[in-house]
Amino acid sequence: MPAAASTAAAAAASSAATAGKFSPFSSMFDKPSYAPFPKTLPKPYQSLAQANKTLLVAAAASKNPIDDVVCSYKTIPDNLSFSLSDGDDKPREECGVVGIYGDPEASRLCYLALHALQHRGQEGAGIVTVHDNVLKSVTGVGLVSEVFTESKLDKLPGDMTIGHVRYSTAGASMLKNVQPFVAGYRFGSVGVAHNGNLVNYQALRAMLEENGSIFNTSSDTEVVLHLIAISKARPFFMRIVEACEKLEGAYSMVFLTEDKLVAVRDPYGFRPLVMGRRSNGSVVFASETCALDLIEATYEREVYPGEVLVVDKEGIRSLCLMAHPQPKSCIFEHIYFALPNSVVFGKSVYESRRAFGEILATEAPVDCDVVIAVPDSGVVAALGYAGKAGVPFQQGLIRSHYVGRTFIEPSQKIRDFGVKLKLSPVRAVLEGKRVVVVDDSIVRGTTSSKIVRLLKEAGAKEVHMRIASPPIIGSCYYGVDTPSAEELISNRMTVEEIREFIGSDSLAFLPFDSLQKLLGNDSPNFCYACFSGNYPVKPTGKVKRVGDFLDDGLIGSTESIDGGWLHGTRQETNGLEGKEDDPANSKETSVEIPV
Numbered sequence: 358m359p360a361a362a363s364t365a366a367a368a369a370a371s372s373a374a375t376a377g378k379f380s381p382f383s384s385m386f387d388k389p390s391y392a393p394f395p396k397t398l399p400k401p402y403q404s405l406a407q408a409n410k411t412l413l414v415a416a417a418a419s420k421n422p423i424d425d426v427v428c429s430y431k432t433i434p435d436n437l438s439f440s441l442s443d444g445d446d447k448p449r450e451e452c453g454v455v456g457i458y459g460d461p462e463a464s465r466l467c468y469l470a471l472h473a474l475q476h477r478g479q480e481g482a483g484i485v486t487v488h489d490n491v492l493k494s495v496t497g498v499g500l501v502s503e504v505f506t507e508s509k510l511d512k513l514p515g516d517m518t519i520g521h522v523r524y525s526t527a528g529a530s531m532l533k534n535v536q537p538f539v540a541g542y543r544f545g546s547v548g549v550a551h552n553g554n555l556v557n558y559q560a561l562r563a564m565l566e567e568n569g570s571i572f573n574t575s576s577d578t579e580v581v582l583h584l585i586a587i588s589k590a591r592p593f594f595m596r597i598v599e600a601c602e603k604l605e606g607a608y609s610m611v612f613l614t615e616d617k618l619v620a621v622r623d624p625y626g627f628r629p630l631v632m633g634r635r636s637n638g639s640v641v642f643a644s645e646t647c648a649l650d651l652i653e654a655t656y657e658r659e660v661y662p663g664e665v666l667v668v669d670k671e672g673i674r675s676l677c678l679m680a681h682p683q684p685k686s687c688i689f690e691h692i693y694f695a696l697p698n699s700v701v702f703g704k705s706v707y708e709s710r711r712a713f714g715e716i717l718a719t720e721a722p723v724d725c726d727v728v729i730a731v732p733d734s735g736v737v738a739a740l741g742y743a744g745k746a747g748v749p750f751q752q753g754l755i756r757s758h759y760v761g762r763t764f765i766e767p768s769q770k771i772r773d774f775g776v777k778l779k780l781s782p783v784r785a786v787l788e789g790k791r792v793v794v795v796d797d798s799i800v801r802g803t804t805s806s807k808i809v810r811l812l813k814e815a816g817a818k819e820v821h822m823r824i825a826s827p828p829i830i831g832s833c834y835y836g837v838d839t840p841s842a843e844e845l846i847s848n849r850m851t852v853e854e855i856r857e858f859i860g861s862d863s864l865a866f867l868p869f870d871s872l873q874k875l876l877g878n879d880s881p882n883f884c885y886a887c888f889s890g891n892y893p894v895k896p897t898g899k900v901k902r903v904g905d906f907l908d909d910g911l912i913g914s915t916e917s918i919d920g921g922w923l924h925g926t927r928q929e930t931n932g933l934e935g936k937e938d939d940p941a942n943s944k945e946t947s948v949e950i951p952v
């Protein structure tokens with residue numbers, strides 16, 4: 358472990374040792390969990406010789422770089438009528454990022470890691486690798502399994518890679534916003550993959566456009582590439598550092614250059630980013646530890662808030678981007694986004710959710726015969742509730758795993774069609790029973806009201822809704838696509854009014870103060886803006902939220918849209934089409950950028 362990291366771990370251990378015990382559930386948080394940013398880390402402006410060097414791995418040979426970008430994209434046929442699921446008003450998944458350095462199977466491992474992160478974004482995916490000093494990229498609209506084929510992965514040789522999964526609404530126009538973005542500069546090439554949202558994006562873009570930048574996407578992430586282009590810092594990775602210092606908001610990012618993998622986390626640490634290592638010494642970064650587990654990388658630690666980790670043939674250097682005394686990690690990662698088998702912000706997501714359920718059972722008990730969950734994200738909290746209440750947990754709702762986000766609706770209106778397609782009630786569990794149903798959150802209240810109706814139609818005598826998060830009253834500006842504040846049901850109604858609206862016999866949310874007590878000394882290290890309306894980084898002017906980036910106004914012909922962020926002349930080449938692709942649905946383009 359680098360000296361700085363052990364300092365941080367020791368600081369975390371000592372703070373954990375003094376942690377107060379506010380609830381019976383706090384023991385799980387007594388372990389050292391959050392490493393405050395170590396102030397002893399070298400500033401990027403200090404000599405790199407002072408930085409930690411812990412790993413030696415082979416580096417790519419240095420040759421004249423030519424960017425070779427392969428883009429694939431899939432269109433939705435015009436004659437197919439489809440709709441977004443009627444649950445298209447939820448906090449949507451975020452993005453997931455991966456970075457791997459020093460593994461001969463980098464792109465295949467990245468592909469697998471993206472599969473593990475698929476829950477963070479389902480409509481776009483991409484991988485960039487470096488081979489012979491050339492950045493190669495495949496990006497596409499769709500699931501990881503839809504974007505990548507054996508032949509496409511064969512086009513991504515090299516031992517360094519970054520990858521991205523992105524959420525978006527359906528539509529071919531989103532292809533140009535699918536990451537990683539790749540740019541060629543006078544002095545080299547860089548790829549970037551981003552999870553988060555930049556709250557000063559519009560101001561930065563306006564400044565850059567004023568000075569002549571031409572933007573190719575409607576994504577906030579693109580400003581980083583322009584900021585790198587105008588930076589005069591040396592060596593090249595310091596341009597990345599300088600660019601990131603101008604960003605405000607949430608960014609867990611991985612960058613790839615011809616010879617370096619760079620991982621950056623914003624000073625507040627809003628979004629997760631972890632580091633692990635495979636047994637052959639290759640270094641892996643990922644949004645969640647579930648991605649490390651799949652590719653047999655051992656979790657080492659988080660990328661600390663405000664930290665820049667540079668991996669190259671010299672080893673790993675840890676630099677301080679901007680120290681911030683109080684991290685503000687997104688609590689919603691623990692409530693909803695992350696997989697329960699992941700460790701996020703140093704804490705097990707499973708343990709958090711179980712504790713949320715236990716608190717609900719203690720603070721909002723009700724006489725009941727059975728506890729059920731709204732699958733998937735309500736399952737662990739429901740187990741916690743059932744265990745604490747001493748009531749059996751049963752599967753009262755079965756989730757179909759074969760329903761995508763789009764489907765052809767019947768011409769005749771079927772009530773609650775979307776939710777019925779996804780969730781089926783089990784009469785044998787519900788009939789004549791007093792049922793507690795646990796979900797992770799209520800956003801607009803549409804899912805809850807449909808579920809209550811489904812359960813009652815299936816014979817439930819009473820339905821008691823328990824929500825494993827406090828009421829959501831604020832939109833997120835840091836990477837979660839929540840609806841505008843006016844659309845959030847908890848902003849418009851009291852708990853009793855919501856209960857009446859969803860039709861349940863009782864309703865209780867996880868009390869905000871109990872959540873904070875559970876987190877103990879770590880509590881100030883979390884962002885609760887969606888529950889409190891207190892934003893750690895004040896949005897300036899009209900801030901685009903993630904959802905605002907969706908309509909980029911390019912609904913026209915996909916022929917005119919590039920798949921990645923590119924500078925340079927576009928040249929179509931033959932022979933790159935993957936045989937397994939349906940030509941009606943996909944197309945590949947090769948772009949060469951002389952550097």
Ligand SMILES: O=P(O)(O)OC[C@H]1O[C@H](OP(=O)(O)OP(=O)(O)O)[C@H](O)[C@@H]1O
Nearest residue numbers: 446447732733734799800801802803804
């Ligand atoms: O109040 P609403 O606006 O309806 O949104 C809240 C619902 O959205 C999420 O479910 P999702 O469909 O994403 O399923 P998941 O639990 O499987 O992730 C969440 O778990 C709630 O069930």
Ligand SMILES: NC(=O)CC[C@H](N)C(=O)O
Nearest residue numbers: 451452551552553576836
């Ligand atoms: N959800 C996210 O993390 C989005 C990442 C980035 N802001 C984008 O628009 O692609």
